[in-house]
Amino acid sequence: LAKTTQPISMDSYEGQEVNITCSHNNIATNDYITWYQQFPSQGPRFIIQGYKTKVTNEVASLFIPADRKSSTLSLPRVSLSDTAVYYCLVGRNNAGNMLTFGGGTRLMVKP
Amino acid sequence: KAGVTQTPRYLIKTRGQQVTLSCSPISGHRSVSWYQQTPGQGLQFLFEYFSETQRNKGNFPGRFSGRQFSNSRSEMNVSTLELGDSALYLCASSPGTGLSPLHFGNGTRLTVT
Numbered sequence: 001l002a003k004t005t006q007p008i009s010m011d012s013y014e015g016q017e018v019n020i021t022c023s024h025n026n027i028a029t030n031d032y033i034t035w036y037q038q039f040p041s042q043g044p045r046f047i048i049q050g051y052k053t054k055v056t057n058e059v060a061s062l063f064i065p066a067d068r069k070s071s072t073l074s075l076p077r078v079s080l081s082d083t084a085v086y087y088c089l090v091g092r093n094n095a096g097n098m099l100t101f102g103g104g105t106r107l108m109v110k111p
Numbered sequence: 112k113a114g115v116t117q118t119p120r121y122l123i124k125t126r127g128q129q130v131t132l133s134c135s136p137i138s139g140h141r142s143v144s145w146y147q148q149t150p151g152q153g154l155q156f157l158f159e160y161f162s163e164t165q166r167n168k169g170n171f172p173g174r175f176s177g178r179q180f181s182n183s184r185s186e187m188n189v190s191t192l193e194l195g196d197s198a199l200y201l202c203a204s205s206p207g208t209g210l211s212p213l214h215f216g217n218g219t220r221l222t223v224t
Contacts, residue, residue, distance in 0.1 A: 036213075046214070102153075
């Protein structure tokens with residue numbers, strides 16, 4: 001299983017763009033990269049998923065370089081409500097997978 | 112669609128007792144997986160069930176067990192509770208085939224005294 005490494009914490013201010021990078025040197029060919037957001041006393045919530053290059057949805061973008069050994073979650077114009085823990089996962093979301101959560105990045109957005 | 116429902120929300124047990132936690136997945140989802148979350152160890156995978164069969168298992172002792180029913184609802188059981196079992200237990204469901212993210216419940220907070 002690919003192990004992931006993320007910064008333990010990050011600080012930002014409202015309105016700024018936040019980029020959180022995740023390292024996954026042992027990613028396998030079939031593995032996808034998925035990011036989750038977790039608020040206190042709640043379960044993680046799916047943000048975005050990708051395999052290579054760039055993926056964008058209504059809340060975030062995911063950048064994956066050609067070697068796929070890292071990925072960057074980009075949150076545009078963060079607000080106070082984006083204060084949460086962000087997890088990067090690497091695995092296959094299909095039959096027979098186990099998803100390994102890393103330690104997560106605690107993002108604090110300040111006014 | 113209703114989300115993943117976990118019951119009970121909070122639970123206090125004594126060392127040596129056993130406990131059963133319940134998870135109702137999103138309608139139509141056939142895969143249910145369980146995770147333990149503690150401040151020290153983070154989110155750790157316990158096991159996954161798909162169509163009533165355990166498909167994957169994490170690195171936890173045999174005191175941790177689970178099962179899945181024909182309606183995809185799942186239960187996990189912890190026997191001979193230890194203080195270190197105090198944690199937030201999260202259940203997640205997904206269709207189980209193809210590429211799909213996990214949908215988590217809000218967990219059961221277990222405190223062992």
